[in-house]
Amino acid sequence: MAEPFMTTPPKPERLGAMTEENLKAAFAGESQASQKYLAFAARAAQEGYPNVARLFTAVAFAESAHARNHLNVMGGIGSTAENLKAAFGGESFEISEMYPAYSAVAKMQGNAEAVTSIRYALAAEKDHQGIYEATGKKVDGAADLDATPIRVCPVCGHTIVGEAPDECPLCGTAGRLFHSF
Numbered sequence: 001m002a003e004p005f006m007t008t009p010p011k012p013e014r015l016g017a018m019t020e021e022n023l024k025a026a027f028a029g030e031s032q033a034s035q036k037y038l039a040f041a042a043r044a045a046q047e048g049y050p051n052v053a054r055l056f057t058a059v060a061f062a063e064s065a066h067a068r069n070h071l072n073v074m075g076g077i078g079s080t081a082e083n084l085k086a087a088f089g090g091e092s093f094e095i096s097e098m099y100p101a102y103s104a105v106a107k108m109q110g111n112a113e114a115v116t117s118i119r120y121a122l123a124a125e126k127d128h129q130g131i132y133e134a135t136g137k138k139v140d141g142a143a144d145l146d147a148t149p150i151r152v153c154p155v156c157g158h159t160i161v162g163e164a165p166d167e168c169p170l171c172g173t174a175g176r177l178f179h180s181f
């Protein structure tokens, strides 16, 4: 059998100001499309259309490749040590500024479901921030994270390194439904 061959994806380059703005917008749009299609795939599966689910899953994968290419051309993918710092920074912004402000607005507007959705995200971002910080220290010393399973609540995104609790402390989902990575 012939060796598998894969072309190199587009590489980082110096960007014109307008192209940089365009790629940022395209990255956001493709990322959103990918997530939307995964959610649509889950709905199609629930409604008894497994092949429509497969279609949405396949196109989500393609949109994800587009998003990744745009991000890479913008220079947004660094070394793992750099990426952990970037990830920590993103989570920290969401915790200290973005979600508290969004929560206040949603409360003011009486949007209880939005308040819940924001509360789940804000709480889980704190998990992520802590895990990224600890992992960053390891990788700065050239050590990998250890092999302990990482468990994630499928409803609120609560993230734990180690055993899942009996039930999610944030949203009450049974621990046996947590996804393991």
Ligand SMILES: [Fe+2]
Pocket (backbone or CB within 6 Å): 091, 124, 125, 128
């Ligand atoms: Fe997060």
Ligand SMILES: [Fe+2]
Pocket (backbone or CB within 6 Å): 153, 154, 155, 156, 157, 158, 168, 169, 170, 171, 172, 173
């Ligand atoms: Fe949860």
